[in-house]
Amino acid sequence: MYKPQKSEIEQQVFFKKSYDKFIQAKDTAGEINYYYRIGPTTVCLKFAGDRLVPYLTRALEHLRLPDSSIPDFTICIWDSDSTHVEMIPPPCTKDCFTDRGDIWGFNSRRIKAAFHWIECSVNLADLEKNIGIYWVQTSETLPYWVLASPLRTLFHWWMEKNSCQLLHAAAVGTEQGAVLITGKGGVGKSTAALSCLQAGLFYVADDYVITELDPAPKVVSLYSTAKLNADHVVNFPGLSRFINNMEKLDQEKAVLFLNPELSQRLKIEMPLRAILTPQIADHSESVIKPVSRWDIQRAMSFTTMSQLPYVGLHTHAYISKLVSSLPHYILEAGKDFTGIPAAISDFLSGLDNDVPLQNVNPWNSRRKDERPLVSVIIPVFNGEHFIQEAVDNVLSQKYPALEMIIINDGSTDGTDAAIKNLPADIRYFTQDNNGPAAARNKGIRDASGEFIVFLDADDLWPENNLNIMVDEMLRNPDMEVIRGYAQLMEVNKASGRYEYVGNPKESFPHYIGAAIYRKSAFEKVGLFDPALRFGEDSDWFIRAAEMSLPVKRLEETSLYVRRHGGNMTEGRNMLELNVMKVFKKSLERRRMRE
DSSP: OOOOOOOHHHHHHHHHHHHHHHHHHHHHHOEEEEEEEETTEEEEEEEESSTTHHHHHGGGGGGEEOTTOOOSEEEEEEEHHHHOOOOOOOSSOGGGBOSSSBBTTOOOSSEEEEEETTTTEEEEEETTTTEEEEEESOSTTOOHHHHHSTTHHHHHHHHHHTTEEEEEEEEEEETTEEEEEEOSTTSSHHHHHHHHHHTTOEEEESSEEEEEOSSSOEEEOOOSEEEEOGGGGGGOTTTGGGBSOGGGTTTSOEEEEOTTTTTTTBOSEEEEEEEEEEEEOSSSSOEEEEOOHHHHHHHHHHHHHTTSTTOOHHHHHHHHHHHHTSOEEEEEEOSSGGGHHHHHHHHHHHGGGSOOOOOOOTTTTSOGGGSOOEEEEEEESSOTTTHHHHHHHHHHTOOSSEEEEEEEESOOSSHHHHHHTOSSOOEEEEEOSOOHHHHHHHHHHHOOOSEEEEOOTTEEOOTTHHHHHHHHHHHOTTOSEEEEEEEEEEEOTTTOSEEEESOGGGSOTTOGGGEEEEHHHHHHHOOOOTTOSSSHHHHHHHHHHHTTOOEEEEEEEEEEEEEOSOOTTTTOOTTTTTHHHHHHHHHHHHHHHO
8 A cells, every 4th residue: 555654744733633622622521630550650541521431441440540640641532422522534535544543644753643443533642742632433332342441552652652562462470470471362361361360360461461671571450351252251250240241242252340359369560470372272281381482472473563553663672572581381271271370370380490491493403404495486676776685584584495596587777796796595597577477487487395485575574484484384284375464664764764564464465475385386276377467466366265275374474565666566556456357367267167
């Protein structure tokens, strides 16, 4: 998606006009202030009228401070229904809004802006003046998760400014400290956390938690709530009385408000001792086993970064530092989930006696001949400024059994000389400018590897991506293709550095470089269509789907796509990108089958 960037002045003006609307609403409906301890700071929620107070304060009540407190950050809150003051018009068209909340074109470091579709809320922050804004049209349509975790986006931005990080994770513990439990939705974070709470362990969070790194890692409570799938409520009879929305469980998750009744078990902060990622096991007992830090980092990064607006390289760096500073394990959650609390309690008790877990990558202990050969195919056209970095990125993966194939697709710049000067063993081919599909096909035909991966010269892979993708293939021998998501990156003109843009789960779904392929996949589906200079990626994956080719999607980022103004798809319309041609080809194949 290519959208014009808003200037810094335009973004500041939008914030100022929105703030003026809040002042008007406050003058109309009156001002109500509540103060809370959020991480290491004091935050004031300044309401225009009382309509939104019960919706946004209950989950924070355990952090309430006296009304005489002096705030570090003030969030100005109002709704239009009760105050009769409307929000200013949107600063852009609706196609600039994303599912995660980011607004395309807003990239200021000072002014943050997000729009959340389902709750229809506008979230703004001026991080220089330390003022936030939260607006909704009405309280009547607020979804259940807003009551359970209110103002999440604004707290996320504010914690970032204060060297903390909001994470999508649970945290529980004992007198020995806490464990952070992370992973994508549905892996058992809430089950593990609530099992521990029901058994009498300390509870910090089951969904979102604040973490601090200095002087030592710790977790800090944000919400005194929990969420639970409706069909799991029966497993927690000791907690069912705290459910707030029992009459809506046919449509919603159960929302539990734990304060003040369980205040003795709710911990405001705890030192972190380890990080766990749950995995549902076939056996009855729950067991905690060591795991590579890459498994933990992947689990934590994607689930957090796919939910919070304007996360970026700084978020990834924070998570990497946190994971590197603590031991990491898999919690194999047994069928008898009541055994989870004992497993965690025993684990924390014995942690001081364990030999510190070293960050040994599982693939480092294997010889070169124990790893399958992977052919890396790099098509390049006029990429003299990118090819060196692409090759360095491949080599930095430290994969021991590698064949690198570069196809120069008729470049007219200095690409040929740049390739010939590369300090690496490569197989180099040249051809007339026939397009990326033809270049990739030449690489496939000459590839020796059991597995094939592709990397465009101006794209990059995340750290250790190649080893991770190969391991996924080895664990899934029935899969022909395994692919993740692509994270878009654009140059920040102020810093000159590439920064994350948008949510990887909302990016184009068919990036060729985000996947690993068995060579047999191309024998079954065929090669890329050389007649398509654009759209060959969608065409191939559509053909694969039509053949029911086994393809697995990973919930993680496996490719960085850099937008720099010279991309082949830059500024092209749907017709030029062959969208209709690809659709027509699919329709014709369907008619032939009928």
